[in-house]
Amino acid sequence: MSCIYRYVPWTIVQDPATYPEYRADCVTGEDEDCGEMIRAGSPDWIEEWMRRHTQATGHRDYRRTVTDYALLEPPDELRGLRPALPSGLLGRDEG
Known part of the structure; x- marks a missing residue:
């Protein structure tokens, strides 16, 4: 027996197995951007780099x-069930 859930109140959460990535690109320039950039695991590092880059240049x-990875979590009563896709949703029959 199978069931189709037409609406599931998914919760979107940050993936606990990953860390967000913070990035800043200097886009100062008339004809082209400066090109300097930094990636870091904390917004504090980004802000400090921006201050120093501004002081120097x-x-x-x-x-x-900010880039992170997200998971959609089903409600507790639906955990462990595999969601069914309507036929043809991805452009092909899922059969």
Whole structure:
């Protein structure tokens, strides 16, 4: 016997097996970006690098990004069940 759950209240959580990655790119420049960048495991390192880079170069424009991995967790009563996809959802029959 199988069941189809039309709506499942998934919870989105950060994957505890990974750490987020913080990155800053100096985008100062008229014709092209400066090109200097840093990746770190903490926003504090990023902010300190930006301050030092600005002091050394006068550059003040940065793009900051944070990358992490997420998991969707089902409610406790549905843990262990495999979600079913509607036929053709991925462009092919899942059969």
